[in-house]
Amino acid sequence: MDLEPERPITTGAAQESDETVEIELNAEEHLDLSQAANAVRVTARTAEPTINLPEFAHDSLLYRRTARVDLVCNVMFAALVLSIAAAVGWRAANVPTRAPAIPPRAAVVAVPAPPAEVPRPLVHVRNPFDTTELFEFPAETTESQAREAMAELLLQRARERVAQAVTLRHAAIRDQARGAVHEQPEVLVTKLNGSTN
16 A cells, blocks of 8 residues: 555546546545545655744744743833832831920010001102102102102003004004905093093
């Protein structure tokens, strides 16, 4: 009995027809046929070299690399946990404990109240452009410092008004350029008349 797989023998007449012939095998022939197939598989396995299996080698290398990375990560994690525990323990051991503060017992001595200071009057400066407006400054301010501060404040107001007027003018010019109709309000207040003191 040969271990080589048998090739079907075809004749010219069998190739021309599509009919299949079935032959019933007895148990002994069936056993011989399965043993021959197993023998072919065994010889095919031993004939293949194990070096030419890149998939298995790659999987093994990948497993070894993953195992190394896992080991390194586990070691680093353990070192981190140990160093944090050591730092907490060192801090707890080196922090001095403080005894509760006991307030000193001293005799209560009545201190006479200092004489009440006479409050100095505030410095008042009138706006030279609007006599109804009065600026108040702390008592420590001199008359000249108060006038300088008032002048600075009035200049700041004037700058803001000029900037606002320029912005309004630019807006009006833009509206005219777009063809928008600029409506004047029905009531225009230019100055409030207040009672002068």
